[in-house]
Amino acid sequence: MAKIHVNTTINGAPTEFLCDANQTLLDVLRDNLGLTGSKEGCGSGDCGACSVMVDGRLVCSCLVLAPEAAGAKIETIEGMADGDKLHPLQKKFVEMAALQCGICTPGFLIAAKALLEKHANPTEEEVRYWLAGNLCRCTGYDKIVTAVLDVAAEMRESAR
Amino acid sequence: MSQAHRPNMEGKYKWIGTRPDRPDGADKVTGRARFGADFNLPGQLIGKVLRSPHAHAVIKSIDASKALALNGVKAVITAQDFPDQANLIVPTGEMQVNMRDITRNIMAREKALYEGHPVAAVAAVSEAIAKQALALIKVDYKVMPHVIDVADAMKPNAPILHDHLLTEGANPPATKPSNIAKRIEFKKGDAKAGFAQAEVVIEKDYTTQAVHQGYIEPHATLASAAEDGQIQVWSTTQGHFQVRGFCARLLGIETSQIRVTPTEIGGGFGGKTVVYLEPLAMRLSQKSGKPVKMTMAREDVFRASGPAPGGNVKVKIGATRDGKIVAAECIVEMQAGAFPGSPVGPACMCSFACYDIENIYIEGFDVVSNRPKVAAYRAPGAPISAWAVESTMDILAQRLKMDPIDLRLKNAAKAGTKTAYGVTFNTIGMVETLQAVKDSEHYKSPVKPGWGRGVAAGFWFNIGADSSAASHVGEDGSVTVISGNPDIGGSRASLALMAAEELGVDYNRVRPIIADTASIGFNFVTGGSRVTFATGLAVVNSVRDMIRELKVRAAKIWKIDPEAVIWEGGMAKPAGNQVGSFEPLSLADIAAQAGRTGGPINGHAQLNVTGAGPGFGVHCVDLKVDEDTGCVTVGRYTAAQDVGTAIHPSYVEGQLQGGAVQGVGWALNEEYIYNAKGRLDNPGFLDYRMPVASDLPKIETILVEVPNPQHPYGVRGVGEVPIVPPLAAVGNAVARATGVRMTDLPLSPPRLSEALDAARPRRMAAE
Numbered sequence: 001m002a003k004i005h006v007n008t009t010i011n012g013a014p015t016e017f018l019c020d021a022n023q024t025l026l027d028v029l030r031d032n033l034g035l036t037g038s039k040e041g042c043g044s045g046d047c048g049a050c051s052v053m054v055d056g057r058l059v060c061s062c063l064v065l066a067p068e069a070a071g072a073k074i075e076t077i078e079g080m081a082d083g084d085k086l087h088p089l090q091k092k093f094v095e096m097a098a099l100q101c102g103i104c105t106p107g108f109l110i111a112a113k114a115l116l117e118k119h120a121n122p123t124e125e126e127v128r129y130w131l132a133g134n135l136c137r138c139t140g141y142d143k144i145v146t147a148v149l150d151v152a153a154e155m156r157e158s159a160r
Numbered sequence: 161m162s163q164a165h166r167p168n169m170e171g172k173y174k175w176i177g178t179r180p181d182r183p184d185g186a187d188k189v190t191g192r193a194r195f196g197a198d199f200n201l202p203g204q205l206i207g208k209v210l211r212s213p214h215a216h217a218v219i220k221s222i223d224a225s226k227a228l229a230l231n232g233v234k235a236v237i238t239a240q241d242f243p244d245q246a247n248l249i250v251p252t253g254e255m256q257v258n259m260r261d262i263t264r265n266i267m268a269r270e271k272a273l274y275e276g277h278p279v280a281a282v283a284a285v286s287e288a289i290a291k292q293a294l295a296l297i298k299v300d301y302k303v304m305p306h307v308i309d310v311a312d313a314m315k316p317n318a319p320i321l322h323d324h325l326l327t328e329g330a331n332p333p334a335t336k337p338s339n340i341a342k343r344i345e346f347k348k349g350d351a352k353a354g355f356a357q358a359e360v361v362i363e364k365d366y367t368t369q370a371v372h373q374g375y376i377e378p379h380a381t382l383a384s385a386a387e388d389g390q391i392q393v394w395s396t397t398q399g400h401f402q403v404r405g406f407c408a409r410l411l412g413i414e415t416s417q418i419r420v421t422p423t424e425i426g427g428g429f430g431g432k433t434v435v436y437l438e439p440l441a442m443r444l445s446q447k448s449g450k451p452v453k454m455t456m457a458r459e460d461v462f463r464a465s466g467p468a469p470g471g472n473v474k475v476k477i478g479a480t481r482d483g484k485i486v487a488a489e490c491i492v493e494m495q496a497g498a499f500p501g502s503p504v505g506p507a508c509m510c511s512f513a514c515y516d517i518e519n520i521y522i523e524g525f526d527v528v529s530n531r532p533k534v535a536a537y538r539a540p541g542a543p544i545s546a547w548a549v550e551s552t553m554d555i556l557a558q559r560l561k562m563d564p565i566d567l568r569l570k571n572a573a574k575a576g577t578k579t580a581y582g583v584t585f586n587t588i589g590m591v592e593t594l595q596a597v598k599d600s601e602h603y604k605s606p607v608k609p610g611w612g613r614g615v616a617a618g619f620w621f622n623i624g625a626d627s628s629a630a631s632h633v634g635e636d637g638s639v640t641v642i643s644g645n646p647d648i649g650g651s652r653a654s655l656a657l658m659a660a661e662e663l664g665v666d667y668n669r670v671r672p673i674i675a676d677t678a679s680i681g682f683n684f685v686t687g688g689s690r691v692t693f694a695t696g697l698a699v700v701n702s703v704r705d706m707i708r709e710l711k712v713r714a715a716k717i718w719k720i721d722p723e724a725v726i727w728e729g730g731m732a733k734p735a736g737n738q739v740g741s742f743e744p745l746s747l748a749d750i751a752a753q754a755g756r757t758g759g760p761i762n763g764h765a766q767l768n769v770t771g772a773g774p775g776f777g778v779h780c781v782d783l784k785v786d787e788d789t790g791c792v793t794v795g796r797y798t799a800a801q802d803v804g805t806a807i808h809p810s811y812v813e814g815q816l817q818g819g820a821v822q823g824v825g826w827a828l829n830e831e832y833i834y835n836a837k838g839r840l841d842n843p844g845f846l847d848y849r850m851p852v853a854s855d856l857p858k859i860e861t862i863l864v865e866v867p868n869p870q871h872p873y874g875v876r877g878v879g880e881v882p883i884v885p886p887l888a889a890v891g892n893a894v895a896r897a898t899g900v901r902m903t904d905l906p907l908s909p910p911r912l913s914e915a916l917d918a919a920r921p922r923r924m925a926a927e
Binding site (some may be wrong): 020030031035036037038039040041042043046047049077078080081086090091093094095096097099100101102103104105106109125126127128129131132133134135136137138139140141142143144145146 | 179181182184185186188189190191193194195197198288372376378407424425426427428429454455457458526624648649650679808810811813814817818819821822844846847850851852853854855856858859
């Protein structure tokens with residue numbers, strides 16, 4: 001079966017790859033492009049560990065076919081820090097111990113960033129419901145939710 | 161949110177008890193950290209496993225010729241590719257495994273014993289070809305009657321899994337094979353005489369279902385066998401030395417021929433203390449001459465990697481009217497899965513460990529059935545007996561009209577209490593932990609109308625065992641600390657904190673490294689809540705060894721006796737004025753002159769650590785139950801525990817919070833559901849419902865610091881205790897919210913609404 005040639009943009013960089021018609025975006029990111037920061041926890045869109053942004057929409061990359069990336073703008077965890085400067089969410093997650101094993105962390109960070117870009121002032125309940133598509137088995141979510149709320153407050157403060 | 165009771169801690173330490181960033185933090189928030197499935201080698205093959213679709217079947221023959229003939233297939237293996245093993249028990253984490261069984265678990269030999277049991281594996285140039293090859297392997301099965309439920313498996317006419325299995329410890333001795341692998345018993349005093357003195361006796365039967373550890377990262381490994389017999393392995397595991405040891409036996413080679421590098425690990429909770437894919441990948445790599453990568457799909461993780469067992473528990477507690485418990489009895493029947501070795505022992509031993517009771521009788525049964533072989537899960541066994549015992553304690557409190565914490569305080573274990581399993585407690589914090597919850601704002605606040613508040617306690621031993629560590633001073637005076645336990649929840653930070661404290665240097669000048677099996681001495685698994693305690697002690701001792709050397713070097717520079725040098729605040733100093741007048745030498749000063757004073761400056765330590773301090777937890781939960789749907793809303797949750805010294809309090813709180821939430825999931829929704837064919841009906845996160853963020857409130861924590869006298873910094877293990885109390889805390893709150901006492905887990909909406917419906921006439925009559 002002939003491969004499909006896809007032109008896309010990943011973390012701001014023009015990127016091209018060859019893929020099979022039935023390959024997922026997650027597989028291409030991890031296996032073809034070496035971007036292993038997005039994780040596979042279930043392959044069925046239940047755990048959120050593979051969360052990425054496609055044209056500004058939060059998606060599970062295990063549920064997106066790779067050819068759908070054609071012409072799209074993809075953002076992954078590898079593009080979240082600005083050079084050597086961590087994103088405030090990344091910094092806060094470390095500061096507040098909002099991760100234990102760290103496997104779900106890239107997905108939570110992508111999802112939390114998507115939330116804060118939509119809602120600068122979420123309530124705790126909104127944060128909990130927004131992040132309900134991301135499974136974490138280590139932390140009980142407490143420190144993750146607190147970290148997101150803290151960053152939201154800090155970002156509002158600095159935007160003043 | 162968190163409160164810390166640290167009466168003797170304030171100002172005692174410079175680094176311990178602080179909350180610096182973890183050393184691997186940046187890697188883990190940027191996607192740079194490499195987990196099991198993130199490792200690849202040039203030219204690697206993809207390995208896939210063919211799994212039994214049957215719960216119980218004799219394997220008459222396996223024909224792989226068509227698969228081998230497929231273009232791109234490089235190797236196929238079956239049980240015939242592994243030497244058979246002797247009936248030999250070896251320890252793994254907190255469980256024991258039998259080599260004869262483990263070789264049959266990684267690859268079915270005579271029979272497939274559960275759905276998902278591996279029967280063959282292939283390695284091919286792509287995943288697609290490997291999958292095609294699996295479909296070409298012809299297995300001729302003779303399907304046998306199966307048994308899933310423990311009570312059914314114990315019946316005399318049950319289908320027998322293992323013809324050689326005679327019940328160990330049976331009275332009278334067993335003469336015929338059965339599914340009961342073992343019977344155990346613990347006695348203290350005279351339970352019969354004790355019950356005769358009781359004025360109130362509560363007796364009840366409880367059940368729990370099998371649950372999965374639920375780590376988000378599926379099992380994954382990469383193996384590369386060279387022509388000279390050397391094999392390199394990368395694996396997501398809680399114990400790379402364990403992987404090396406098991407695989408050496410399973411493949412019949414020496415441990416020195418295997419080098420295992422632990423990847424970052426995406427959760428384990430006990431479930432990654434055994435091997436599944438590693439020996440298969442290694443054998444496939446040997447046969448094909450290529451590196452072989454294998455990962456499990458989530459479905460495989462559920463069907464064929466260690467769940468925690470379900471169990472049936474009968475509890476009887478007798479007390480006098482003033483609430484003094486005079487006798488207690490507990491009988492536990494526990495799922496082992498397809499091979500013997502459930503955690504029924506710890507379930508029995510932990511059952512009444514929270515209490516000082518004169519007369520105790522405990523009996524346990526280890527029972528095999530056609531389920532995946534169970535693996536350790538956070539305080540293995542203890543949550544199951546605690547569910548039953550702590551529910552019974554709550555019924556007793558209600559019957560006696562006593563506050564549930566006061567009832568527990570009246571009977572609490574303390575220093576000098578002798579347990580049913582023979583150990584007498586040293587300094588413990590059960591009373592302090594109960595008191596901390598009693599004094600909490602949460603417990604003092606009124607319960608909202610229509611809500612229920614539940615309290616329960618829990619116990620876990622914690623372990624020590626074997627650890628090795630090394631410390632090196634760099635030429636600029638910065639320090640590397642090397643140990644051999646995968647960091648599963650922030651242990652690098654606690655090890656570095658203890659090293660910095662001991663050495664008197666800045667935490668950021670200490671770099672903790674986790675070495676592979678060839679680069680540091682043996683370390684037992686990351687499990688048993690042992691790493692910060694035992695490996696922490698090895699690190700402290702390696703640093704002390706290094707300090708001893710640093711003092712020798714300072715003495716050489718000053719031309720005085722090493723005994724006349726002290727180490728203080730990160731500096732070598734003369735012991736007093738009579739020694740002579742010398743400017744203190746920093747680590748950097750000494751390191752700069754190392755070449756002239758004897759070469760590199762390192763420290764080493766290796767020990768078998770004893771003296772693990774047991775831990776006690778008390779949890780309190782407020783919840784309400786939707787009368788129509790049976791859906792539970794958890795509104796407030798507090799977890800308190802005697803944590804020894806909290807080295808990095810944020811990660812200690814994290815253990816309490818994470819364990820509590822796993823326990824809430826176990827209590828409310830999680831269960832293995834088998835259909836009539838013995839196949840798992842819910843092998844995915846959609847149908848196996850783990851808690852998500854919107855299911856939960858904040859998890860408040862109270863760290864009760866009762867230092868372990870047998871550790872230089874007072875460390876107790878903390879990771880496992882927190883999963884013990886939540887099951888009964890939730891059940892007790894449901895009982896108090898609804899007046900309906902649930903005895904069978906999980907308290908899922910269908911089960912709870914059915915119970916509420918059944919109780920409605922009685923509840924209406926009571927109103």
